[in-house]
Amino acid sequence: MLTDGVALTDHHCHGVVAADLDRPGFERLLGEGQRGTFDSAIGLAVRRWCAPLLDLEPHADPERYLARRAELGWRETTTRLLRASGTTRWFLDTGFGGGRAEFAAVAPGEVREIVRLEQIAEQVIAEVSIATMPFEDIETTLRGRARNAVGLKTIVAYRYGLNFPVTDTLPSTIIHELRLTDPATLGWLVGLGARIGAEFGLPLQFHTGFGDTDLRLQHTDPLLLTDFLHATAGSGLSVMLLHCWPFHRNAAYLAHAFDHVHLDLGLTIPYVGQRASAVLGEALELAPFRSMLYSSDGYGLPELHYLGALLWRRGLGRLLDDWIADDAITLADAEGLVIAIARGNAVRTYP
Amino acid sequence: MLTDGVALTDHHCHGVVAADLDRPGFERLLGEGQRGTFDSAIGLAVRRWCAPLLDLEPHADPERYLARRAELGWRETTTRLLRASGTTRWFLDTGFGGGRAEFAAVAPGEVREIVRLEQIAEQVIAEVSIATMPFEDIETTLRGRARNAVGLKTIVAYRYGLNFPVTDTLPSTIIHELRLTDPATLGWLVGLGARIGAEFGLPLQFHTGFGDTDLRLQHTDPLLLTDFLHATAGSGLSVMLLHCWPFHRNAAYLAHAFDHVHLDLGLTIPYVGQRASAVLGEALELAPFRSMLYSSDGYGLPELHYLGALLWRRGLGRLLDDWIADDAITLADAEGLVIAIARGNAVRTYP
């Protein structure tokens, strides 16, 4: 397939659990909800595709898979899966799932950091006295961290929704929350991230679309960012819409409408399993080819990093095979499109 | 096909019209809007698949189909179609389309009752004096009816929208509506249904997605239930999202996120005809396999009960044939998945 062997830049992922896992522990990480399950599209994909990397037959049953995984140990399993993904560069969101050094110890290739705005702000707030208005401290800390980072990330979709107030002014007060949810503070924080991102040339990633039960899915539709995108158009900022499902067509429209907007299907691809090709097809209806990136959003289980890559290869590969067979695109153009999504667009937009 | 001959539990349907129908009468029942039409995906499916059961060639034209239907009479037509569906258990929403005894007289297999909350409440309100606050009467009546039922159903999507207030407190007053639309009363009623459902082990079904012109489609998005689902998680209640189109991906997300949430594509499958496989594929992107159920939502025309079953068999059968051919699932796992959706998940969640 056209996508076989293409080196990937995973522009958004997390670390892995450095421990062997029992079935409940493994399944919990196999879902975004209260409880994951092998009995789902992603569970089928783990059994079909990860099992052979652990020397098992394809479709090994869950108990057998987990027994073999424990036998090999989490570290060997991780090494095998991450290597097999064909990823040579990882941009790690260190706001959740462990730090850069930890991941670099098990991952092949280069590991760069994505700094999470909310984590920085919450750390600063936790350290200052309740009487302080720590806006300057947050900005200073963020600027410091940004210097060594390759990008910024916000999870405002989880904390309030993508309909946060678009503003550049300081809130009149800050609520000393250990888990920020105040819209005025979050709006200011995202605005700060956008200014620093434009200044440093760091893309700003937004979680959009599905995720765990902390979010209200209807508040994660990237269309809610339209005012923010108008405000940041021409500022030099690159915006990255992550995951997007089931709003991936909406995200594709935004990438079509705004030059500085990009998207990936991140988390979506490993979860939808056999349906990756269909979902990629929907996103490519309107998204300019220069606007699509690859990520796995792998978190906790290296299976996710691997399946993100494998199912992306298979899904995009098949889609393009069909297009080529139908003479809708030339082989050379299809190869160019694969490289662009695999790493070219990331190389161009990230420092 | 894998789905051939599998006995179905139709966990949500209605009775049939006990009369012969002329073309306007038939077409009216062939649509959810102001007027149905043979000239649509479902009309093609009736001609293709139901005509042979009435001893006609496939694709018989509408006039010929209706003439033969009248010749056989509604009862014989109904018997043939319901039998051919391969359904052995029917959970009948008696709030619309006739009662259990009537349907049991024409349907093969077991018929159990689903009690509609709004119907109970409206009957009680109609019988008490205007000065009365009949909250206790409604609860007493509902508890009585629940004893013989297999599940509860709410059509709050039609009456107000799925953004009803989530509450356990009594409204300060009750509006003596013969057709309940007051959000406070409806919110209380749904909360009552949820408590009784949890106590009796009866799933609570929600109409979601498309339906007749009484509803505003944007108010039937199951995502609007997110607060309700948070409130009922862990209570023991099973929630059933019915139909769901065009929000079936949203429903699948909720089933992924919440252990007590289930979904079907009920009404959707007969209506989308040839597209059933595509729609099922979208729902299975995220829905855990334990969360999907089968229903026809057949109402008025036994053609709908039959097409629900037939198109579900064909749609899911083809999807799984493709997955098997592609080595994405084993035959044994695919068989297990078919049984789970056909009846296993209903058997597990209903009493």
Place this chain on the structure above:
Amino acid sequence: MLTDGVALTDHHCHGVVAADLDRPGFERLLGEGQRGTFDSAIGLAVRRWCAPLLDLEPHADPERYLARRAELGWRETTTRLLRASGTTRWFLDTGFGGGRAEFAAVAPGEVREIVRLEQIAEQVIAEVSIATMPFEDIETTLRGRARNAVGLKTIVAYRYGLNFPVTDTLPSTIIHELRLTDPATLGWLVGLGARIGAEFGLPLQFHTGFGDTDLRLQHTDPLLLTDFLHATAGSGLSVMLLHCWPFHRNAAYLAHAFDHVHLDLGLTIPYVGQRASAVLGEALELAPFRSMLYSSDGYGLPELHYLGALLWRRGLGRLLDDWIADDAITLADAEGLVIAIARGNAVRTYP
């Protein structure tokens, strides 16, 4: 294919740019956003399908394509592309992109006018003194223009959103905007269009779904028209929902629910390129066959008029080929369906 050679009525399009274009100028018209690009589904389609009409090999690269286009000149290019579309009747929205005479000079077949409500109102407002309340003038002008038109069009989706107030009463005042955005005025204007449309037998077209960055996509969901559709049901008005993506399933539901509602995929088809078949399939899940029309929404580039037609032919043709191969529809019924969408439904609903 079934759709080859079928004469089309393009019930919504615009004029073309009467000038040769450089690459930035051409690409700007190849997108609805800040900037279009050849590097997209529609760009691939231009190179694959339009290049041969300009005597180039399929997939000619953009520079070569534009050089040849300039060599031929815009007029010859336009003539070739419009003729190749197989369109014999064009309903031209003269509110944007030039007038009827201009387009008739280059287009084969009949050209009729669609009058844009906002343009009429804004012209009247620009001509009267600021002290005047020009409601009567607008109505008089609109009635005059309607006499020679084949339909009316509103872009309230761009100016406020489809959640405009549904009213028949005059606003208390009119804001003398050169670009109307006041919801009360827009609501009144759409209501006026609906009354005149019903009186004259002229369908009222609504822009819905994606478009340029002036709109908020979430405000263009045709479901927001539900109250308006209730208000106009039975009035004699035909409503045309244009483009619809990514809300085409919602539009299909409205056409299913309301007899007077129709839809097309207009702008969508050329943009989604190879995906036209998939998108048409989604719309046909619920849309009655009598409710679907063809349009290209071609604007600026005659490539769009041509691709609208060509990709519609290929997309619908393949979908129906599959259905025929699968014995889901007869050849005769499929041919009838093609004619209905190609022109029959337009002939029936337009004067």
